[in-house]
Amino acid sequence: MASICLGRQPILDRNHNLVAFELLFRQEETEETAHVTSDLSASANVIVNAYGKFGIHNVLGHQRGFINADPDLILSDIISLLPSKHIVLEVKESASITLEFLQRCKELKQKGYQFALDNIVAINSQVELLLPLVSVVKIDVLALTRNQLTQLVNQLNHWPVLLLALKVENQEQEAHCRQLGFQMFQGYYFAKPEVMSIKRADPGKIPLLKLLALVMQDNDQNSDIDEIEKEFKHQPGLSYNLLRMVNSGSDGLPLKINSIKQAVQLMGRKQLQKWIQLLLYTSSQSADSLSDEITQTAVTRGKLMELIARAERPHDKNHHERAYMVGILSLLDQLLGIEMQQIVNKLGISDDMNQALLNRQGRLGQALKLIEAKEKGETASIPSLLSELDFLSLNELSDIETQVRGWTDHTDATVN
Incomplete structure (x- = not known):
């Protein structure tokens, strides 16, 4: 404890x-x-x-x-x-x-x-x-x-x-x-x-992954909330945190919440997803003393992926969100010490996200390969990777990197 x-x-x-x-x-x-x-x-x-x-x-x-x-x-x-x-x-x-x-x-x-x-x-x-x-x-x-x-x-x-x-x-x-x-x-x-x-048990990584998978599913909203509620009921610590979070958004006295389902509905799926992601990363850092650099890189990847997706399909918000998630999830295996295949199996995400995370294939996978090549300094492979994408120039990529520069510490500079 x-x-x-x-x-x-x-x-x-x-x-x-x-x-x-x-x-x-x-x-x-x-x-x-x-x-x-x-x-x-x-x-x-x-x-x-x-x-x-x-x-x-x-x-x-x-x-x-x-x-x-x-x-x-x-x-x-x-x-x-x-x-x-x-x-x-x-x-x-x-x-x-x-x-x-x-x-x-x-x-x-x-x-x-x-x-x-x-x-x-x-x-x-x-x-x-x-x-x-x-x-x-x-x-x-x-x-x-x-x-x-x-x-x-x-x-x-x-x-x-x-x-x-x-x-x-x-x-x-x-x-x-x-x-x-x-x-x-x-x-x-x-x-x-x-x-x-205060004394609190760490919520644990696997329950958080299960919840993230449920929140991200595109099935019937009511049946999803039933499953989310069921998972929370197996995790008293997480349920407590959820109620705290919902009450933190209320005015004055705490809300009278009658069920976990009501708390989930009040918070909303988008906010719930962001909260679980935040818990996942802070849990990882506190439990395993994992490198802040890995977390920062994951955040940076998410933003880079999102902006590249916007350049390809400016009006496809769903594509932008999937790209962001691929970037964020791409380092979870290192953060959690779990094989990427296990993570993907638990999340039940879309096929294009699966292919990107497991094999670096598809449009999202190609973008992720490009970002990883830039991280490793593999400049010789950049032109061919950009050619595969076939919608992004080197100058446009540089512009995107400039936009994201404020998001993370780089190897040769620290954000103050």
């Missing part, structure tokens, strides 16, 4: 009233800070634990939660699992800020999501790109002299943003920040991060 941990640090207003928490990745109950090798996997674990394990109402109460959101998370489908009313997405100035990232932020803002700009010590061109999108600016007061802090605040007063003093460590710092007009405060002077901990 493993301990599930989640850190949270209070954010206070000028009257020292609690207004929010920053939610933090923690692996041990005694950790004050955490060693994070991948921002995406750390954020995924925070989301799974806050919504699925603890229940977001238990974590936040009526306050909002600030969650670190690197470009990978912003551009992923994971965001759609998070109700906008609960969270503030923390973004940082970064070399990986792209036009695609900025457009995605604008779309999320229109849907009601709020953004905070994290760890600011100066205004530069990257910060200026993000300022129109954010509601809160978190300034690292510990890194600045009094004069530098005053100058920065004067510059930021030209923008309609709330100022949050980050890393306040003593009364003198707080007093100076109050004089400058800061509206919110966070730091060890007020409270160190609290590590919440």
Whole structure:
């Protein structure tokens, strides 16, 4: 029975009233800070634990939660699992800020999501790109002299943003920040991060695979939900997580859910599929200490496959989704230590996806072969693979890779 941990640090207003928490990745109950090798996997674990394990109402109460959101998370489908009313997405100035990232932020803002700009010590061109999108600016007061802090605040007063003093460590710092007009405060002077901990059995990989297979099937909706409900009933831990997740999306008091079937219907098949995929990968990382690089590569493959499919059939959304799934599933054998044939047998996916995953055949298989060749640096084989596809040029492939670059760490660069 493993301990599930989640850190949270209070954010206070000028009257020292609690207004929010920053939610933090923690692996041990005694950790004050955490060693994070991948921002995406750390954020995924925070989301799974806050919504699925603890229940977001238990974590936040009526306050909002600030969650670190690197470009990978912003551009992923994971965001759609998070109700906008609960969270503030923390973004940082970064070399990986792209036009695609900025457009995605604008779309999320229109849907009601709020953004905070994290760890600011100066205004530069990257910060200026993000300022129109954010509601809160978190300034690292510990890194600045009094004069530098005053100058920065004067510059930021030209923008309609709330100022949050980050890393306040003593009364003198707080007093100076109050004089400058800061509206919110966070730091060890007020409270160190609290590590919440509960005991939960890992949901296990095989049950998750079975559920993913059921959710992905295209059969009669009602009979599918009956089968999904039956599988949940054999997995009390997963059933608990499902109810937590559904309640996390509700307003105020928890919903009165009378059955697993009702919870599945309320969540919806698309959201359920994304949640199970997220659980599958976070379960793999925590249980087996598997390489973050493999997970990042799987996410990157999914996006590359989707964009290549869009280039071939711009209006065939079903084809795009199947291509994305092939990319995501293509490394499950390495992540789970299970033969790909066993995975395919459990999922019951379409023939073209089967052929792609098992034999690298068909249109999806050819695209996957191309991506794998690029990953291995097999430049000599790229022209012939593109010729087999017969709809994509080398320049178009380069454009697609540029679009996806913000999704994952590459071997020679790290997304900050």
